[in-house]
Amino acid sequence: MKIELKKIQVRDLVEGYEDNDELGVRAFGDKLDVRPPYQREFVYGDKQRNAVIETLRRDFPLNVMYWSVRDDGTYEVIDGQQRTISICQYVEGDFSIPIGGHQLAFHNLQQDQQDQILNYELMIYLCEGTDSEKLDWFKTINIAGEELTNQELRNAVYHGTWVSSAKKYFSKNNCPAYAIGSNYMTGSPIRQDYLETTIKWMNYGDVDGYMAAHQHDLDASPLWLYFQNVMAWVKVTFPKWRKEMRSVQWGSLYNRFKDADLDPVKLESEIATLMQDEDVTKKRGIYIYVLNREERHLNLRAFPDNQKREAYERQGGVCPVCQDHFELAAMEADHITPWHAGGRTIAANCRMLCKEDNRRKGGV
Template sequence: MKIDLKKIRVRDLVEDYEDNDELGVRAYGDKLDVRPPYQREFVYKDKQRNAVIETLRRGFPLNVMYWAVRDDGTFEVIDGQQRTISICQYVEGDFSIPIDGHRLAFHNLQQDQRDQILNYELMVYLCEGTDSEKLEWFKTINIAGEELTNQELRNAVYHGIWVSAAKKYFSKNNCPAYAIGSNYIMGSPIRQDYLETAIKWINDGDIDGYMAAHQHDPDANPLWVYFRDVMSWVKATFPKWRKEMRSVQWGPLYNKFKNADLDPAKLEAEISTLMQDEDVTKKSGIYNYILHREERHLSIRVFTDNHKREAYERQKGICPVCKEHFELAEMEADHITPWHAGGRTIPANCKMLCKDDNRRKGGV
């Protein structure tokens, strides 16, 4: 890869700046693609964004940026998107920063202060090479101190029409996926959590396999339709929303039970009962449990050491199954009346079994 150093004034960088959902982010007299397909969304927090402007205002050195030179003579940002957008947004008047006890936007500054920023010279390395070289460079250089998420790296590896289309559905602030799924999914669209989740659900966890197979598809409509169907099924099957629903992996449940004959009213009655059960320590697991009927999803409360000692002394160290004597450390606690049959995790319902009998009982 050929790399040359060039100084770019801020006033030239911000010329014709535009942030458009359809056209992307452009700057530098429309010659710079600030967000090419492999790039992440804008993720800087206010403190980071303000620090960029303060660096320019004081004339301090800003970390070097990297632009790739395209065949047509235009450029695309390899490293520096977050700083570039911060600078352009400030000059455009999109936000203000604290200066001497006041919050001042660019237009609030004195002319000499504005000129100080506009005449600031950015250090930019212009890089020429193949798409693969540019992509590898993007993956390995330091991205302004913000570590890439796994999905952001996948977007880079499998960049193309499909990724660009999928990001419109899943990777923007207030994107369609956020609008219908924000109550049911953890994470942030702009950090690619929604896109990662949707692909994981539709392809049984194999995210790379799905992206590799669909990299050159003309659109991402099948993924969007699938995600929309999952959310519709969740809302119809479990109409009462609870905060625990954000922690549920809905895709696998939809994939297995979408055609099952489920009664939302009966499910809700059982969910409500389980939510009030103090022995159920993992409330988000209730949704998996009522469909799969596997108690492991609930993390049933275990007996305390005091409960175990009390039961051990009551049994005089005798295992009720094999009738042999064991030391306390050689035994394990079990419910006398199983939890699913109404047994509670209380001292009176605790029995101690030798490890072999307890594990045979559990099918281990």
């Protein structure tokens, strides 16, 4: 790869700046693609964004940035998108920063203060090479910065028409997926959490396999349709929303139970009861349990050590199943009346079994 250092003034960088959302971000007289397909969305917070402008305002050195030279003589940002957008947004008047006890946008500055920022020289490395070389370089230089998520790296590896289409649905602030699924999802669209999660659901965990197979598809509408179906199924099956629903892997449940004959009224009645059960310590697991009946998802409250000791002494250290004697450490607590049959995690319902009998009883 050929690399050349070039100094570019801020006034030249911001010329022709346009942020057209899904259509991309342009600057440098329309010669710079600020957000190529492999780049993340804008993620700087106010503190980071303000620090960039303060660096320019004080004539402190700003970290070097890297642009790739395209065959047609235009450029694309390899590293420095966040800094570039921060600079352009400030000069455009999109935000203000604290200066001398006041919040001042660029247009509030005196002419000499504006000129000082516009004349600031940015250090840009211009890189020429193959697509693979540019992608490898992009990964390498980002290691020292804000670490890329796994999905951001996948977007780089499998960039193309499909990724560009998928990001419209899943990767923007207030994107369509966020609009209908934010109450049922965790993570951030702009850090690609929604996109990664949906692919995992649709392709049973194999994100790379799905993206490799569909890299050159013209659009991602099948994935978007799948996501809509999942959200519609959730809202019909579990019409009462609770905060615990954000942590449920809904796609996995949809894949397995979407054709099952489910009664939302009966499900809600059971869910409400389980939410009040003090033995159920993992409330989000209730939504899985009411469908597959596996108690492990509930993380049922364990007997405390004093109740175990009490039961052990009461039994004289003898396992009631095999009738052999064991030390306390070789035994495990068990519900006399099972939890699903109404047994509670209280001292009167505790007995100690040897590990072999207890695990045999539990089907392990």
